[in-house]
Amino acid sequence: MKRFVARCTPWGTVQTGDYFLRLTDSEKSAVLAHERAHVRNRDALKRLWWVVSLRVVFDPQWVFAxxxxxxxxxxxxxxxxxxxxxxxxxxxxxxxxxxxxxxxSKERLEALDG
Ligand SMILES: [Zn+2]
Incomplete structure (x- = not known):
């Protein structure tokens, strides 16, 4: 069972999980756009690098931010x-x-409205 909505991979694909089917069409479009943004920015690859380079061990607050x-x-x-x-x-x-x-979600909603 794929217990998630959607996610991107370090190799630049977007995967949808079982919960994706519960979304409305407009929610699906927004979630897919959010994941495409991660792909465009190579976010998963950066996160992988921060783990491989041990930055997450030596500077976790920087990585979290x-x-x-x-x-x-x-x-x-x-x-x-x-x-x-x-x-x-x-x-x-x-x-x-x-x-x-x-x-x-609360922070993300505030940022969307800001
Ligand atoms: Zn995201």
């Missing part, structure tokens, strides 16, 4: 493409808590 920044940047890409409504709907219907690596 960059990962969180990647998420906000991907959401801004969605907004610039005119799909912010779909992203807002997704974030409200499937709220996610914040973590060291990932901003929570």
């Amino acid at each position: 960059r990962c969180r920044g990647q998420e906000f940047a991907a959401d801004q890409y969605v907004k610039q493409r005119g799909m912010a409504a779909g992203m807002r709907s997704f974030l409200r219907r499937f709220p996610q808590p914040a973590s060291a690596l990932h901003p929570g």
